[in-house]
Amino acid sequence: MCKPPAPERPETREAFARALIEFIKGPLFVRHGAGPMEVDESTPLFETGVIDSLGIIDLLAFVETATGRPVPMRKIDMRFFGTVNRISHAFWNEMERS
């Protein structure tokens, strides 16, 4: 599993999203032999193969490290994981409320 270089606690949702994009384009692509591929906040992460069954484990680790809390199984859903935008809204916002 990649060691996610995520900020301990992003200052803003935008910072969280930027760190996540850098993680996907950097360590995650290197580890799984993907890319180069352009990724922004609205890129579909799964339909386009940006993230596969290996990458999703690292993606979850990144989110959990960055937010400091486990991702519950009920949140393993495209509504929350389909794009960087959805991930940041679902998990950074939740962290903010805690």
Add this chain to the structure above:
Amino acid sequence: MNIGYPQSAPSRTAEELGVLNRIDARIRSVAASLGAEEIQYPALIARGALDRAEYPKAFPHLLMSAGQSAVFDDHGISQWCLSPAVCYHAYAQLAGRVLDAPLVITARGRCFRAERELVHGVRQIEFEMREIVLLGAADWVDRAADSARLAVESIAADLSLTGDWQAAEDPFFLPAAAGKALMQRLLKVKLEYQWPGPGGLALASINRHGPFFGQRFDISTADGQPAFTACIAVGLDRLAHHAQPSAGGCREEVTQ
């Protein structure tokens, strides 16, 4: 039916068998409405067919094999397994075929999985499933699976087993397959019809395989693309065991 000795699946009286057969007939009619061809497959399946489907790699902990020494190869591996699901027979049967049109196969069969616990009507080593196997282009498979989903839901409701469809994943053996399980849940390729009875129980599932089995078994559509497949699997033992007697089922009592 109480037999008094350990059984891998329930023995049934004629009346209890009638309940199961009536439920099966309703699922079979769903398959018929999709134009299904009915096939009866054997209980044993060639190890090579399961290897091609990568079943032993993904679920070695569930696979059961025939144990007479004559069927073992030089490496001590049995060449015959007990079918863990009905649909693998269909893919093996169609291996190498080009489908001129979408194809639907339905089969009722006894399946075997090495479950750790044995509670009749909940988790059995031996169980009966009615499966509807869809093969064709991606869009058609999706539409047919959706149609079957609604029909199965309606049958369950008629049996007083109202539940809902939930994203699920297969019980992969290797921890390294955790990502596959997460992807299944995320992409909703496996949906289970969960009845919220005591403890909650999956009564049926819809499994969308994409081109996986089309590629593994070299089954293609007329345009040369790997056929997409999906399978609707209905647990007949569970439905018969838990359906209310007023709905034609065998449930003995209802916990308040």
